[in-house]
Amino acid sequence: MNSRMKNRKQLGILGVNLLAWILSLLLLAPLLLILVNSLKTSKEASYMSLALTADPQWSNYTTVIEKGKLYTTFLNSLIYSFSSVLLCTLLSSMAAYVMSRNNRKLHGFLYIFIVLGIAMPINFVTLMRVMQFTRLMNKRIGIVLLYTATQIPFNVFLIHSFVGKIPAEIDEAATIDGAAPMGLFLRVVLPLLKPVLVTVMVLTFLNTWNEFVMPLYFLDHSSKWPMTLAVYNFFGMYFKDWNLVCADIVLTSAPVILVYLIGQKYIVAGMTAGAIKG
Amino acid sequence: MNKNRMYPTYFIFGALLLYVVLYVLPSVMGLGYSFTDWSEYSREISYVGLDNFKTVFSSNYNYLRILMNTLRFTVVTTIAKNVIGLLLAVLLTKKVRLLNFHRAVMYMPCVLSALIVGMIFKSIMDPKVGLLNTALRAVGLDGLAQKWIYDSKLAFPSVMAVDIWKGMGYIMTILIAGIMSISPVYYEAAAIDGGNAWQCFRHITLPLLVPTLTVTTVLNVIYGLKVFDTVYALTNGGPGFATEVLYTGVYKEFSKGRYAVGTTLSTIMTLVMLVVGYFMIKHMVKGGGDQA
Numbered sequence: 001m002n003s004r005m006k007n008r009k010q011l012g013i014l015g016v017n018l019l020a021w022i023l024s025l026l027l028l029a030p031l032l033l034i035l036v037n038s039l040k041t042s043k044e045a046s047y048m049s050l051a052l053t054a055d056p057q058w059s060n061y062t063t064v065i066e067k068g069k070l071y072t073t074f075l076n077s078l079i080y081s082f083s084s085v086l087l088c089t090l091l092s093s094m095a096a097y098v099m100s101r102n103n104r105k106l107h108g109f110l111y112i113f114i115v116l117g118i119a120m121p122i123n124f125v126t127l128m129r130v131m132q133f134t135r136l137m138n139k140r141i142g143i144v145l146l147y148t149a150t151q152i153p154f155n156v157f158l159i160h161s162f163v164g165k166i167p168a169e170i171d172e173a174a175t176i177d178g179a180a181p182m183g184l185f186l187r188v189v190l191p192l193l194k195p196v197l198v199t200v201m202v203l204t205f206l207n208t209w210n211e212f213v214m215p216l217y218f219l220d221h222s223s224k225w226p227m228t229l230a231v232y233n234f235f236g237m238y239f240k241d242w243n244l245v246c247a248d249i250v251l252t253s254a255p256v257i258l259v260y261l262i263g264q265k266y267i268v269a270g271m272t273a274g275a276i277k278g
Numbered sequence: 279m280n281k282n283r284m285y286p287t288y289f290i291f292g293a294l295l296l297y298v299v300l301y302v303l304p305s306v307m308g309l310g311y312s313f314t315d316w317s318e319y320s321r322e323i324s325y326v327g328l329d330n331f332k333t334v335f336s337s338n339y340n341y342l343r344i345l346m347n348t349l350r351f352t353v354v355t356t357i358a359k360n361v362i363g364l365l366l367a368v369l370l371t372k373k374v375r376l377l378n379f380h381r382a383v384m385y386m387p388c389v390l391s392a393l394i395v396g397m398i399f400k401s402i403m404d405p406k407v408g409l410l411n412t413a414l415r416a417v418g419l420d421g422l423a424q425k426w427i428y429d430s431k432l433a434f435p436s437v438m439a440v441d442i443w444k445g446m447g448y449i450m451t452i453l454i455a456g457i458m459s460i461s462p463v464y465y466e467a468a469a470i471d472g473g474n475a476w477q478c479f480r481h482i483t484l485p486l487l488v489p490t491l492t493v494t495t496v497l498n499v500i501y502g503l504k505v506f507d508t509v510y511a512l513t514n515g516g517p518g519f520a521t522e523v524l525y526t527g528v529y530k531e532f533s534k535g536r537y538a539v540g541t542t543l544s545t546i547m548t549l550v551m552l553v554v555g556y557f558m559i560k561h562m563v564k565g566g567g568d569q570a
Contacts, residue, residue, distance in 0.1 A: 095293035116558075121548055127300065
């Protein structure tokens with residue numbers, strides 16, 4: 001009896017492990033497919049199979065960097081991501097900090113007003129009007145400001161709940177020591193917000209890097225396009241050369257995969273914050 | 279100590295300005311413009327009353343279908359992601375080897391651009407050389423090899439399947455955190471009473487996960503109604519209007535210069551989202567956020 005139960009338990013463990021592997025492979029296979037085919041010749045890649053190639057074509061990558069103008073688009077993506085990350089983190093944390101600390105009715109209202117933006121859809125049609133009016137249309141700075149604006153609600157939400165956990169006595173002590181509001185925020189509060197700020201920065205980076213809808217609507221010239229939009233356009237032009245398309249996909253995704261592997265802990269923290277009552 | 283001096287309101291201005299001008303203002307303007315005949319082709323804009331809304335809700339056009347598609351997409355993906363996400367979460371809170379590896383892999387599609395995921399699956403679902411049909415034929419299931427995104431009946435389920443594939447890891451991650459926050463005391467008590475795995479799940483895990491599942495549902499609904507990237511990359515609304523959703527519809531109206539109808543569709547979405555947003559605020563902001 002005892003050994004039968006033990007056997008059953010072991011069978012259960014085996015089954016659970018097997019299931020986990022099958023599911024993981026189901027998620028990995030499409031990604032491996034891209035990696036494998038990025039090294040094939042155009043002819044081999046026309047059958048998009050998982051078979052490995054005997055003769056890896058590393059030159060696909062240099063070809064695609066040249067043909068896909070990846071230097072320019074990589075630089076664009078870098079500019080959009082880094083500027084949005086810095087601007088959005090700074091503005092969101094300043095706003096969230098004051099709205100959390102200064103608990104007047106107005107601040108509570110403004111907080112709800114901003115956080116409602118997590119759900120609110122963007123009206124791209126009228127946004128074009130606003131972009132024309134503010135002279136931000138077809139400009140890189142316009143795209144940066146758009147990315148900042150659209151990510152303020154979620155970031156404010158994340159930071160706001162974190163500020164609440166930092167005792168306000170620290171602020172009072174610093175103020176008694178003569179710190180002005182901006183000095184207090186930059187030198188005392190901001191360092192304490194570091195964990196949540198890393199989460200905010202990682203998430204903002206991933207979102208911005210992956211986004212392509214804003215440039216699709218509001219950038220007319222391909223010289224300003226980010227990598228995502230460029231890879232899609234490349235795909236339209238070279239749809240017969242899947243090997244090159246795959247190489248482009250690998251290069252476009254490499255930064256987010258890298259950031260994911262390094263910052264996984266922070267991403268999960270951000271994703272689960274607010275969803276779990278704790 | 280004077281809070282207004284220590285925490286000056288102007289700290290909020292930068293964020294508020296960008297949010298109001300680039301986010302809120304277009305929505306408010308959108309409501310106004312949806313009562314006009316605004317288009318690329320005429321400089322003059324005149325008031326047309328409810329005409330645009332009549333157009334959208336009339337059976338003579340495809341807009342009603344677009345709205346229904348969006349709703350269908352939202353309902354199906356929300357339910358599927360919650361159910362699959364829950365199963366994955368339960369599986370990956372058990373004693374599985376390489377637990378963190380499996381969790382990391384399942385979450386991975388979420389960090390990829392939806393546009394790229396769309397492109398990848400466009401290849402996989404290719405009727406002739408795609409991996410999916412090749413695999414089906416290899417195991418002798420030729421009958422199941424379909425035209426997937428090119429088939430007017432299968433296109434929408436295929437698009438939804440891709441979206442579920444991409445998004446289930448996100449829900450799983452949130453639910454894993456939810457399961458881990460359940461006190462082990464309950465399970466110990468159940469073990470003493472001789473409860474089996476199913477009973478533990480049914481009477482402990484599931485009821486205690488309801489608040490978390492509410493949040494994942496709200497998040498999924500918000501995402502589903504606004505979906506654009508995956509659909510745009512896979513089918514761009516086709517074949518015909520089979521996979522057209524609200525945001526791909528808006529983009530088409532925008533490209534064709536029919537701004538009034540585009541903004542009307544957006545306005546309808548805004549009004550729906552105000553209701554969804556109310557629930558979101560109720561559950562996320564007032565419930566979890568401040569204590570989390």
